[in-house]
Amino acid sequence: MGAPQSRLYETAVGLKQRGWDVLVVTAMPNYPTGKIFDRYSGKLLMQDKVDGIDILRYALYASNSRKSLPRIISMISFSVMVMFSLVRLRQFKPDYVFTESPPLTLGLSGLILARLCGARHVMNVSDLWPLSAYKLGAISKGFIYNRLEGLERYLYKNSYACTGQSQQIVSQLAESGSRYAHLYRNGVDVSRFDDQRPEPTPKHTRKLRIVYAGLLGVAQGILDLCRNINFAELGVEFHIYGEGAEKTELETFLLQHSNRATYLHQSVKRNEVPITIMQYDATIIPLIKPIFGAIPSKIYEAMAAGLPIIFTGGGEGAEIVQEYRTGWVCEPADYFAISNMVRQISAMEQEELDIIRENCILAARQVFNRETQIERLNEFLLNAN
Numbered sequence: 001m002g003a004p005q006s007r008l009y010e011t012a013v014g015l016k017q018r019g020w021d022v023l024v025v026t027a028m029p030n031y032p033t034g035k036i037f038d039r040y041s042g043k044l045l046m047q048d049k050v051d052g053i054d055i056l057r058y059a060l061y062a063s064n065s066r067k068s069l070p071r072i073i074s075m076i077s078f079s080v081m082v083m084f085s086l087v088r089l090r091q092f093k094p095d096y097v098f099t100e101s102p103p104l105t106l107g108l109s110g111l112i113l114a115r116l117c118g119a120r121h122v123m124n125v126s127d128l129w130p131l132s133a134y135k136l137g138a139i140s141k142g143f144i145y146n147r148l149e150g151l152e153r154y155l156y157k158n159s160y161a162c163t164g165q166s167q168q169i170v171s172q173l174a175e176s177g178s179r180y181a182h183l184y185r186n187g188v189d190v191s192r193f194d195d196q197r198p199e200p201t202p203k204h205t206r207k208l209r210i211v212y213a214g215l216l217g218v219a220q221g222i223l224d225l226c227r228n229i230n231f232a233e234l235g236v237e238f239h240i241y242g243e244g245a246e247k248t249e250l251e252t253f254l255l256q257h258s259n260r261a262t263y264l265h266q267s268v269k270r271n272e273v274p275i276t277i278m279q280y281d282a283t284i285i286p287l288i289k290p291i292f293g294a295i296p297s298k299i300y301e302a303m304a305a306g307l308p309i310i311f312t313g314g315g316e317g318a319e320i321v322q323e324y325r326t327g328w329v330c331e332p333a334d335y336f337a338i339s340n341m342v343r344q345i346s347a348m349e350q351e352e353l354d355i356i357r358e359n360c361i362l363a364a365r366q367v368f369n370r371e372t373q374i375e376r377l378n379e380f381l382l383n384a385n
Helices: 003-017 068-092 104-117 131-135 143-158 167-175 222-228 247-256 270-277 298-305 315-323 335-346 350-366 370-382
Strands: 023-027 045-050 053-058 096-101 120-125 161-164 181-183 208-213 236-241 262-265 282-286 309-312 327-329
Touching: 003 053, 003 370, 023 068, 053 068, 068 104, 096 104, 104 120, 104 143, 120 143, 161 167, 167 181, 167 315, 181 370, 208 270, 208 335, 222 236, 222 247, 222 282, 222 335, 247 262, 270 298, 282 298, 298 309, 298 315, 298 350, 309 315, 309 335, 315 327
Parallel strands: 023 053, 096 120, 120 161, 161 181, 208 236, 208 282, 236 262, 282 309, 309 327
Antiparallel strands: 045 053
């Protein structure tokens, strides 16, 4: 469950299908609840095999707290534990060690392990950390921020290559001294949606139904969205699927305001996401403020699902929605504008929505297809100097 998890899983499978031997070193499953799943609880190391890929899972201090200290401890704990994989990695004899960041400290672990194994280190940058944490108010500028920023630049310069999920990130990587900076978007496995695509139900037969499926965290601001917009007054329904730090508060709020046509559902498994979200008419993808380089992967899944997008995150994500005509853009946290946009969409003719829906599916298939992204990564690794 989660965008990086889906991308990394499909990347591992895709590279294995292209002839690579793949070994995954990861933490005990705990996302998004911040609690290690029962099957893995109390263990320091577990070995798994998924789709023919060997997986080493190490213990960590798990947390999804809003406070920065527990999150930092969680990141550091896994960054230390992962070093115990050295013996297994030396037996594996990797050509590349591919590390996901954030957490930034894991990049240092990956770089050390790569050097000890005689491998090239490739650092994937999903968010420019600590900049993203600063923009979200999770950390302030000062001694710790400066040390993390220094570590960030050190990793960019000393890794063999860096990959990034957006053009903004890739440009920043190049400016920060990365030897090779490769654009590797989250993308989406369109086949997961094509295999389950239902016949759309005409909107005129019922109320417009909007869905959000994803992390219920501080950066997304779903709780504030529900507090500030009464969807019942707009004549639409808003359906929410997900887990995260804000879920308990959101449950409490919706119990106290049950007449706002906003419904919180149980989270769904990864393989259930396509059929779940494709039963709706549109999706809203919010961020509380623009984060440089950040593009919510929900944009790509919405496209594959044929869901017109109401995007309120700014930045490159907004540019993508506008360029490919896959929805509408509002300023982050501008609830008056978002309300007006929802009202306008509700009044649209079915033909107008169908055009946007087709734009979504076309963009997902031709531009943001994950198979295309994996093949480009494969060629990049094979042709490295």
